[in-house]
Amino acid sequence: MIEQRPTEERRKASAALDEARLRQQAIGVRLRQMFDEVVNEEVPDEFLEILRRADARTAENGG
């Protein structure tokens, strides 16, 4: 029984390492998901409206 312990501990350590790696990957994936969640939102009309007004001002002044 005692002889089995080191093997068991190594197995656990290796599993922990795998899990740490997986977790690091999962963090990266979630980070992109968090960002993309906003990227994929519909842009509020306000943005385009502000830009449209600014563009119209330019046309008046410049053209």
Next chain:
Amino acid sequence: MSIIQVERPKAGTPGADDAGFKRELVQLIPHLRAFARTLCGDPAAADDLAQDAMMKAWDARASFQMGTNMKAWTFMILRNQFYSEKRRSWRQSQLDQEAAERTLVAVDDPEAPVALDELRQGLAMLPAEQREALILVGAGGFAYEEAAEICNCAVGTVKSRVSRARRALHAILEAGAYDRDGASAGDAMRAILADAERLSTVR
């Protein structure tokens, strides 16, 4: 530095390039909103910031070299805008202790060992410069060199910030996870990664 200087467009500047600039700028709005959200935390404040940055970029269009990286350029403008106005930081707006505790308790979905709320909470605990470096490189799709330009620092600095951020975030989330269930979430993580693999091919 010089490329983000806001110069008043000269009166009478032909508007021929404006249409192209505007088209590109419009396409960047979703990304500006996402970056602003990571800086501000609060969605309304983030949209204000993104709008201001968009207008700054528009006003400065005469100084932008078409063909160069407009995404990096606008991100730089947004970031400078954020820091120059000392806007409410993520930490201030998000680190409401009660909300933090609620979030940690609420995260008990075994399918989501790295829940979004938990990640947001973890990000909030990082120093601002580590957080923005990790977000630019890890989520914004920028190369270290581009992130360095956006943050106005050396490439090596960005690399070290990203790596420290990854380690810290991992440790924070690890602590949260073991707090939560005390058990391995390996299978659930594999499931998430397989799922994400599928989703991320869209990028």
